Amino acid sequence: MIRNHPGDELLSSYSAGSLPLGQALCVSIHSEFCTNCRKKLKRFSQVGGELMLRLNRATVSLDLKNTILNKIDEDSDSLERDHQDMSYSGKNKVSNVRSGAGESSVPRGLRQFVKSDYQEMPWRRVAKSIHNIELFKDDENTKVEILKIKSGGSVTTHFHLGDEYTVILEGSFSDEDGLYQQGDFLVRNSWDEHTPVATQDRDCICLAVSEAPLQFAGFFKRLLNPLIRLSYSQN
Ligand SMILES: [Zn+2]
Numbered sequence: 527m528i529r530n531h532p533g534d535e536l537l538s539s540y541s542a543g544s545l546p547l548g549q550a551l552c553v554s555i556h557s558e559f560c561t562n563c564r565k566k567l568k569r570f571s572q573v574g575g576e577l578m579l580r581l582n583r584a585t586v587s588l589d590l591k592n593t594i595l596n597k598i599d600e601d602s603d604s605l606e607r608d609h610q611d612m613s614y615s616g617k618n619k620v621s622n623v624r625s626g627a628g629e630s631s632v633p634r635g636l637r638q639f640v641k642s643d644y645q646e647m648p649w650r651r652v653a654k655s656i657h658n659i660e661l662f663k664d665d666e667n668t669k670v671e672i673l674k675i676k677s678g679g680s681v682t683t684h685f686h687l688g689d690e691y692t693v694i695l696e697g698s699f700s701d702e703d704g705l706y707q708q709g710d711f712l713v714r715n716s717w718d719e720h721t722p723v724a725t726q727d728r729d730c731i732c733l734a735v736s737e738a739p740l741q742f743a744g745f746f747k748r749l750l751n752p753l754i755r756l757s758y759s760q761n
Pocket residue numbers: 528530531532556557560561562563564
């Protein structure tokens with residue numbers, strides 16, 4: 527069950543197309559897992575469409591208005607269908623899932639990076655229990671990656687020097703604030719300190735978008751460098 531969702535501000539910015547790419551990917555992937563947020567996004571896009579139409583009332587024909595509203599309905603229906611297909615294939619095409627965990631499936635928005643199975647990806651080891659695949663850099667300061675935390679593995683004293691967005695793709699992890707499961711959407715802000723631990727039963731795979739550590743100079747650089755190095759160290 528999904529307990530953590532993007533706030534309305536993020537959803538409406540996503541709907542308006544004004545989020546940076548990495549954050550937009552997280553909202554999009556979460557909404558593939560989450561019926562509630564898909565409904566909200568549909569509402570936001572309808573409101574946005576209505577506003578546009580009102581602003582351009584003098585120049586918009588009824589035909590165009592109907593075309594736009596139909597397109598919104600079609601897009602929402604097709605996302606709904608894809609989601610049902612995804613659940614269906616997740617339950618039935620077990621051959622795609624090496625671990626045999628039937629609920630596993632790669633969200634549509636990630637299939638350009640992950641064809642069928644996370645386990646077959648070229649994982650890079652970043653610490654004893656942590657592997658990653660860097661997908662792309664959104665801009666100079668933002669890294670978009672998939673992280674795999676080995677079952678039972680933890681990341682000690684994980685500091686953030688920028689905002690970090692996470693969507694759980696498979697498995698689960700817990701930290702001081704609770705348990706996070708498939709589909710959960712988390713935002714951590716600068717200077718949050720927490721210790722995520724993957725649950726024992728399976729690896730936790732998540733999409734993570736993080737601002738790269740800022741370049742500090744002089745005194746602050748000496749002060750902060752140990753913290754930067756800690757960000758991927760683990761027990
Ligand atoms: Zn949601």
